[in-house]
Amino acid sequence: MLLLGIFALLAGNTYSQTKVSGVVKSNSGELLPGVNVLVKGTYTGVITDLNGKYIIAVPGTQSILVFSFIGFESQEIAVNGKSVIDVTMSESSIAIDEVVVTALGISREKKSLGYSVAEVKGEAIQKVAQENVLNSLAGKVAGVSINSTSGAGSSVSMVIRGASSLTSDNQPLFVVDGIPMINTLNNVQQMGSDNRADFGNAISDLNAEDIESISILKGPSAAALYGSRAGNGVVLITTKTGSKKKGLGITFTTNTVVENPYKYLEKHNLMANGNRPYTQDNRPNNGLDYIVIDPTVSGWVGPELDKGMLAYQWPYFNADGVLTATPLVSHPDNWKNFFETGYTTTNNIALADATEKVDYRLSFSNMLNKGVIPNSDLHKNSLSLSSTLRLNKNIKVSTSFNFITSGAVNRPAENRGANPVQALYETNPHIDILSLKDYWEKGKEGIQQNGPYQLKINPDGTYSSGGFMDNPYFLANEVNNGFKRDRIYGTAKLDWQINSELSFMARYNHDQFNEFRDTKIAQSYTQERKGFYGLTNLYRREQNADFLLAYNKRVGDFNLSASAGGNYLYRYASDNTTKAKDKGSGLIVPGIYSVSNIALSNIQYYSSLSQKAIYSVYALASLGYKDAVYLDLTARNDLSSTLPKENRSYFYPSASLSLLLNNMLEMGDKVSLAKLRGGIAMVGNDTDPYKLMPTMGDYGSWGNQTRLTTSGTLLLPDLKPEIQTSWEIGTDLAFFKNRLRFEGTYYSSKNENQILNIGLPPSSGSGAKQINAGLISSKGIELTIGGTPVRTNDLNWDVNFVYSRNRTRIEELSEGFNYIALWTDAKGGAVTWVGEEIGQIIDKKMLRVEDKSSPYYGWPIIDNEGWDNSDSKWQDADGKRVAPVIGNFNPDFTLGMQTSLSYKKWTLSASLDWRKGGQFVSQTLRYGESDLHTQRWIDRTVKVNGIADIPAYLKANADKYLSPDGEFFVVVGGPTQETGGLEYTEDGITLHDGVFMPGVVGNYDENGKFIAEYENLGGPGQPLIRYQDFYGWDYTRTATFDADYVKLREISITYQLPSLKSIGIQNASFSIYSRNLILWTKAGIGIDPEMAFQPESGKQGSGIQFKQGIERFNVSPWTIPVGFKLNISF
């Protein structure tokens, strides 16, 4: 716009000499509007009109015209007396003169920027359909980490340059065509006892097919102008418009991906459930002819399967209703049989047109998804219209409207409780999952679920109702967490080119949605026996009004642009919930899901609303010198309603510098670009509404009596804004006409005055205190290396590597506080002490002999019953950490690779991700293995079959079995004789299921010195413990795994169909693709480490509803997705 104005003006002022005219086309024959045509060595220039035409006055016949356009190679053509010059411009392979969208939507030449901005083109994210567009960015941008918290439809986390705040979700600000979008990572809701569903981020409303490009402003430098919310970076999304091409164009895209599960969680098929592997002859007397397999025993160490043993087992009774014993056999295909083939189909049609006065684009998209878990789905329809109206040469009005409806009949529950995957994982190996598929008890449809856990055979052969666990099919089909979200967002914008140097923009943005969630739980869910109904209405609205006045001037070798503007932001949110009480009296009539079907005494309702406003003014200036030096300065001042009056206004500046060495020094042909850049910036951050003064909380009524409670968290009435200060330096290099490219950035940021809740001793009367203290620092490196090893007319090969590494530390906290806990669970937690790294996972210490002079130094201390002992203290009396650090949920680094190989009309593209380092805790395995579900646990015990002198063997391998540096939690023995179990007798029954932990038994003397009594190495008379009972439940380490993986994020083969212009088709392509294929994990346990997120109904210490680096039953099978895409333009 600015350029348009300048050139129009300059052209008008130039006295006429010779006129040259012509038409500019692309090499594919498209007419190109907006091409800059400049007389070399002057400031005289024009741009081409919508038909690609230009007329320019040149000072002399020997003048040279320079034609330049974004995305095309510039050309210089001598006039040589010609009056008509038609030009064909070829698309540049890699745009050095790339223009990127920066803060406030201002387009800038990338080379002029002193900070790192990453741009991803629309095509790159449209190749492979993802139901949430964020997933398409994974691995493609240095410094950006994208994590799906679970399967399709779940929230997707995007964190740029590591977490800067300890109490917010650290999600960047998303701005679509200037409209800030409402989005959060916190979309988990618990409705009904232990039924938590993730309803997905609102950003998934974006339609990938509408996206033209995505700019990611990573550091605060880049984002300084977006203010408070930009501390975590900004994602600027530009959508397609109709302006590109004159005339009506229609594009149709259809896209279907089918997901076939292929890898499941490992579990053994050796034994039925039970406490010991009894046999027909060797079992407790139950007064019956055969053993009863009691489904309520969670351990999988019961009678051996596939050995011909008979038992009374589900379904217990034969067709005549007689209790009948049947052979115990395994059903190894239970998982395979349970999961279904998933699919996602997306269809999009877009219509675009441009005339002299108006251009518009209308797009409609429909998405349908069916998950691999039965009865899980997602659907979305979106309609968008964007248009630009040119009122006259200088005034343009642009609008966009977007209507999106999205929803699901059922988002399957996660974590534990109503999660069907948990129930599946707990379905015993002797039960055929297909026998559970008819999940209603005959004659009690809608009333009582059916399954092994619903029936209990008493020792006298009678039976009673059970209900210890749920049928996975029942959970999948009868616990329904549905939602419907209707969203409208749009903008109206006025651009006025006042004169050649001044322009003005004013805009109003609006984004709002209504999300209606309803949860229906049928009768007989074990945690809501009488059914449940609950509904929630969320309403969110954000309005922004802003204006910007821009001034542009070129004087000699200097080019100055300066802008100033203001923004008014207002946010409104309301939540209303009406539901039955958890574990209450349920529904009056089964199967009727209506509020009026809940007894009055059993209804709970809540409502809340919140408002927030921020007023801002800002200014920026950019000074360029000779296309070689660029200096940018910005300043912004915010006033936030969430802060106290005296601290409400906060100012923050930024500065950045870009030096184009290749334009300053003669570097020869081989160097296409040599740029050094650096920037320093501050960003202030406010907080959520109502954080200054506490209010009384509702403690839930007691009968008719209202109960209020004071807040357990002390608030800080004089809260100050958080201030993040960062600097970055980097270089961008390109060689051999861009065929080798490199970008490197080092950044460092410090986040001061963190607004965080810090735990207080309970005796102070408050559980936590909000503080405005501390210093969190992050440092990181981002590298991108790209190349085009082969480029010929027919063959082109591009490859690009993206490396990111980030470390975040706590440098300071408040006086008297040594650590911050992001979460605690599984006996450990993500707890960081001052000076240590964020994301580290701590555990309990196993008690071992610490006296170095003892012959038992390092041995576990075992009590006289044979059990190990742990120390649950986190820190010593001086506040120093004593709990061992067993990992960190953040990676050491990530490396992404994208490659594209095209040959004639064929293109093969792939995107590969490698995560190196980091750990995660699998509560699925922790729960599963404590109940001995896996072959892995059987395999990891020390087998001493055939070893005569077990103590000698263990001592000979003391480094491995008796040392803190050896294996952790050593168990000798196994569940059966073949698997290494030791002979063990209990209640008169002898089996081979004894185990023990090697160590030393003793006592402490009065000085705290350990005095050994005897070695517990399986010697005669030493206590054995049933295999069933000995699991390292007290230690997080037992279920902590390396998170390294290699994933094939995307692979696609595209074929450009031959010209079909005879039937009106301009362009058509067909592709086949796959995505998110996990190729390798270091842990090798069939769990995707990327999904180590445990959703919770409440916010954790980290400010999000997820515990990161830990998962619980977030274990969908690995799938091989196969997708097809057809794209046709008319």
Place this chain on the structure above:
Amino acid sequence: MKTLYKLFLVLTMVAFASCKDLTDLNVNPNGVDPSTVNPNLLVTTVITQTAQPYLDMGYQGDLAGVMQYVQKSGWGSGLNNYEFISERSWAGPYNNLRNVKHLYERSVAEGMEFQQGLALVLRAFNFGFITDCWGDAPYSAALNAPDGGQGDIFPVFDSQENIYKGIIEELKMANTMLSKPADAYSGINADADIIYKGSPLKWRKMANSLMLRYYMRVSSKLTSYAKAGIEEIIANPDTYPIFESNDDDATMGYIGTYNGDSWPANTKNDYDATNTSFSRIQLCAGFRDVLLDLNDPRIAVWFNKAKVPIKVSTKYDPEADITVGGVRYLHPDSMVVKNYVVYNKDTWPAALKAGNTLVDTLDYAGIPIASNAGEPYTYNLNPAPVQGGYNVHISALADLYKNATGVLQRARLISYAEVCFILAEAAKNGWSVGSQQSWYENGVEASLETWGVGDSYGAYIANSGVAYDGTLEQIMVQKWIANWTVAVESWCDWRRTGLPSLTIGPRGRRDAMPLRFRYDATERERNKTNYNSAISKLVQTAFTAQDGNDSSWSKFWLLQ
């Protein structure tokens, strides 16, 4: 330029004129301002926050197990085996005390003396619970976090002695504050007071009865103080009215609409259809032995008989083990072969140590304490041994406890029966409070009436072992029985007097009953300096083992 400047100015002004006042915008519309809240809206909160956890601990918590009322058939190592190794959170009582403090402050501001008195009584009760269980604890400096100083955030611990003295003084203040006739108070909401329906006199009686409790608590350390205190109360019934009948008992009933307002581990609203929370709670052999010895009618109120009792018999010779007609018969010969030994209340620990399996052949079969390391659900030859499952050979709780609410299902804070036994003990000490025998007999009768078996008082009091013989043991045994569901109080009495004398099994975490709770882990981590100073005053015992001073087997002031 001038026009532009004007434009800019106008736009800025328009923008800001349409703006809302930022301060008003940040006023939370969703909740009541604590500085103006009606005190009555906190009354029900603090009562339920006090009574619910107290009942829970006394009915199915660890102390109910330690004091041998019940055992659990699964996940009950704290109850069954003295697994008191972990720290115990005291966030519950302190959070409640924060609300109590706010109630007090708001009542002072509003001039509502009834609520002030009520707050003082509950403050004393909760601090009493804290020091009873943990020992030294923040008291005078506690609950001041809003004041913001380092000493407020990290409060010092007061000595147990000073806490008991302090709460007695607070109860005296409550006694005075509640001494006016009911109509002299303003702002009483009888419905919010779910213990006494807004009766100042009853709260006053509770305050004075609690004073008796805490005087007796410190009687072995501060004998003359306790004696003087108790005698003064009894000598001045007009100044210090105390409980006079069961009608005065401080108890709270339940609503029963959902888990949060229902009797714990009920089978009506509790989440699991299988009743595992309910059937997990089982009779403890120790309690059973005493109740059966005394032919106590209350056992049938509280427990069901085992569904399938075990009998040793040759009736079905040669069957070694057979269940016929709802009875399981074991042949005596097979008992010998399998090392089965019939439970005997005196010799069972030795039998266990010798490697025998115990068989309980009584109709009220119970699990002996510390009798099993990891699998209490296997006890008594359970044919379907499932963690937490129902055991047909063990007595379960009476069916009344399946209900979510009921007349007998009340959270009991302090009862008339307890007061009687305190005074019986005081009289036995030779203090001038009346006749030890009549207080003892009043206590027994009151408790029988409480449980709906008052009719059997005549027969019961005549039973050998019940008929008063002037021993402290008898008083403490009857107090222990009467304090069913009030196990905290029984634990305090046992630690003080060693009564009732309880037999424990060999499979406990330590070979002795725990004496206190380990300090809250958060307190230890956050309030290090004061914590370290407090634990230095604890005295280790032979059972402290590797725990260090802050052990559940260390002795606090009261026991030193």
